[in-house]
Amino acid sequence: MIPFNFDYYKPNTLTDAINLYTELDSMGKSPIYYGGGTEFISMARVHNVHTKAVIDIKGIPECNIHVLKNTKLTIGSAITLTNIAIKNHFPLLSRTVKRIADHTIQDKITLGGNLAGTIIYKESLLPLMVANANIVLEGINGSRTVPIMDVFCKEMNISKEELIVQVIIDERYLNLPSLHVKRTKNEKIDYPLITLVALVDQGKINIAFSGLSDFPFRTKLLEDILNDESFSKDERIKKFINNIPYKILDDLAGSSEYRKFMLNVMLNETLENLQEAL
Amino acid sequence: MGHIPQIGISIPKKESWNKVTGRAKYNGDHITSDTLHARILTSTHAHAIIKSIDFTKAEKSKGVQGIITGDYLPVLTGSIIEDRPPIAKDKVRYFGEPIAVVIANTEGEASYAIKLIDVEYEPLLVINFLQDAMKEDSILIHEKLSQYHHPSVEANPQFNTNIAGSTKIRKGDVHKAFNDSYIILEHNYSLPQSDHSAMETRNTIAEILPSGEVVINTSSQAPFAIKEELSKVFGLSKSKLIVRTPLVGGAFGGKATVQLEFIAYIASLAVGGRKVRIANTREQDMFSSPAKIGVDAKIKIGATEDGIIRALEATYLVDCGAYSDTGPRMAKAIASSCTGPYNIENVYCDAFALYTNHIYVTSYRGFGHVAATFPVERSIDKLAIALNMDPLELRLKNAIREGNTTPTQSKVTLSNTGNVEECINKLKTLINWEEGQVVQNIDDTIRAKGMACFWKTSNSAPDAISGVILKLNSDGGVDVNFGAVEIGPGMKTAICQIVAEKMKMDINKVHPFMEVDTQISPKHWKTVASMTTFMAGNAAIKACESIIKQLKSIGSIVLRCTPEDLDVANQKVFLRDDPSVFIHFKDLAHGYKYADGPSIGGEIIGHGNYIMKHLVPLNPETGQGKTGPSITVGAQAVEIEYDPVKYDYRLLKAATIIDAGKIINPGAAKGLLMGGMSMGLGLATREEFVYNAQGQLENSSLRTYKLIHFGEQPEYLVEFVETEQIDAPFGARGLAEHGIIGIPAALANAISIASQADFDTLPISPETIWKAKTGGKYDSL
């Protein structure tokens, strides 16, 4: 039950969506783009978000593309996590999204929604980070395609009227050796204590995390440490953990010290599992 | 005439098809357009003076019909101590306490207006820990404790303290027994507050009709208690107070007290008696409505060299939160069962029910027995290690037997308690104890078993009553009407089975009135304490006897014999010596009509009742007394797989052997015990309320307060020992709560032995184990 009223719009084109946003915004209606809506509804019911206009993007063709063509995998922002898992073009992404929320909700959460939400975990971002994906954004000045790593650096760096349209992943990343490990406090259906996603590209591990800090991250510094074979496995892991550039989360899911312990276990598993691919 | 048994057989619940088709109606499913909706504004502070509440903006909000605060109709409520205003007045004592109620045309409008209310607080110091509540110079949560009325004999509030009640057990001479002991162990234990989490949140509709009738439709375990309490608090005529309860979507003790009903009544009063509905959001159900107790315990046990436990000394601090509710009664329940089902001749125990600035508590499945069982069962495992004995054999050695006495010095018989030894022996086989408590797997993981025994009696009111009305239909079927609420265990069906068995007829011809309406149904104390089958079953047997007597009486006229010549079975009244001479129930049910017209008899209606017998309040100095009509005992085990590298574990098996006397419906009973074990594993592994330093509850949604999900369950095993209770209906003792009781201790015992560390605090998460094993510091070396 949402305790306030809003208008609902379902545009059929990107241009309509952007224009609508700009117009509604100028009218003070604080519009929001709406994908699956799971986060919006659960926040709205407890007064944690307010809007007078909801723009549902599920009618926009570009946001519903899900195709592997010309060495590029394009996934529209309105594609649901369930759909990603079923089509399974990018197994690492499938494995990751299959552990977000629960199976039923995965059929409602959209890729765009998971990326653009306020949730600190955004686990679907991790495979996109390690696969050097690009993101397509539509704004008042038209469309731009940028590396996803440039947009998601601690915070989401896009202007408010900009709409996430698609993500594009180079085909060569889709079936590289990879690993997804999610650890929770206790319960399978839960936010991550730590989610780790790794992929081996040209003998090097690309690695990204959720739950370790209050935003998902992938850093060159840590990857260099992990890939520096002049040190032993144990030394690399130790150095890795000591050089995390962000504050490690300390919350109900687990203390920061416990997260470090768990990260140690997970990194060991990662190096063991990906050994052959290196 | 042959009779097919109607008890001891697994019959699906009568309402089953309604439940699997979505047609079963719960309280919130009766949606009418004449209903107003109320929302409650709750406190953001755990302890504060309410300086002001400004609702001028909210009042003008669309659809708002009325706004009330604690000043509107100030009353104090409580079944043991009258200490709780339904809406806080002047002061708040816990985070989540109701402080204002908005009544509006729609739920959305009420919810919107709530946000427009401004409250100014003056924060006070917070009591966040039990030991702080006990300090002599502690701040007081109830400064006027001395002025509160306390109707119950169980209340003995100690003025100018935070002690709402206390129970003392003094049996034998512990000092002497400790002196004589070969070994003495003393440890501290702790169990946090937690949530009932019934899938249906608490909700209520109240209406005051122009004729003066007050109608409450509510999701409750205790419609008759609501009637009593509302009548008492608001001075209402009991004849004009009608409480109705349809099927309830889970309760677990959380719906046994009166809370939203008070508020709904006041809200209805504020809008001219119109129908007002209040439904808790999930979050409010967790942080505003009452929860499960938290307990800190200190236990000292002394034993001989060969493992005979000679003495037990225990102190329990029970976290009642901000208001007493049934907290003092649970403290009593803990104290009076503190030894577990073991024969300990020297027992000193003190249990204190304490006020803190946590959410207030009420009954929860097991009524304090999880907290009573955990310390003693952990202690026994520690004793076994110290004496180098098998913990199962140690329990066998000390198991309570006929002729022993309980901590309250009431006598144990096989009939009133059952057979602990047999439960332990059966468990031994069921979980293959012989293979060893710890087994090393090839992959370096460890498989380990832990066990615990339990016992529990009802702790019911000494004058608790139940009644059953039976009516015969003109097709010879029987309608059953009694006042226990169907909250899930299938007691409506169980009572029908008892009726069918007593009447020697087919269960399919016996039908329950599924709802409870206090105007129509005979009074049933409360649907709590695993007492429904026992109490209502005894009443049902009497009601059957009344029906049978009437049938025989009218049948004797028709069949031209004496009533003594007749018997009843298969819906027929027949001659004992010649069953071929009979008359069918249907021809007698609404009067017998002779072929030539005249009729005799009339509608056959039977009733029976039951009242608790021989329960004696505890002596304040010694604790001597009797707390329930019988005790149900059992033995439980949990088997886990422990990973010593990740400090992680997996649940493999959970088992219960219970002696609940005759099992009326084995399928239903097994389900109840498995469900209880599942909740017990929840308490053991993950469920706890987490408060921050300001006493604010931090995990009040199902997103953050985790329940076990599908797939995480172990394999559940249940078997029965059936030592019949002489004065119970067909020998059936209570069993509905019991599956939960020993499971947390059994799991803690399994993890402790697997990891070689002591786990005396619940819940036990992998991080807890990691902390215990490593000191809680990540060591990068």
Next chain:
Amino acid sequence: MLKISGNTTLVLNINGEDREIIAKPSDTLLYTLRNQLGLTGAKPGCENGDCGACTVLVDDWPIKSCLMLTVEALGKKITTIEGLNNIPIQKAFIENWGFQCGYCTSGFIMVCHSLSIHHPDADEHTIEEWLQSNLCRCTSYQEIRDAINSILK
């Protein structure tokens, strides 16, 4: 472009029938089903997507109706528990003691029904994945596992 503002008459396809309802954009599908159509089989348990008691099928896939706006259901096929009539999983829940209070049952049955449509031969892993979307506080889940296993394959 579709625009809906305030209370509007809409047509939803529910249990094989086109039904006219009045809803505003902020109404959830759960609210409309219960308050407009009296289809109270879908239950509010948390209204936050955590418990699954409100699960219905949208185009044969389980959806938590508390996390879907009514207006999103336009043009889709909605199935509620009331639309299932004496199908094997309902009987299996009874025979395997798959419920006690029954409040979560509609949601569980909808998930099981959808699972049996999409994966009639689902393995244990898939069963777990699907059924982990719902909470039951009365049973131990073993009963529900027995129920679903009895109708698959």
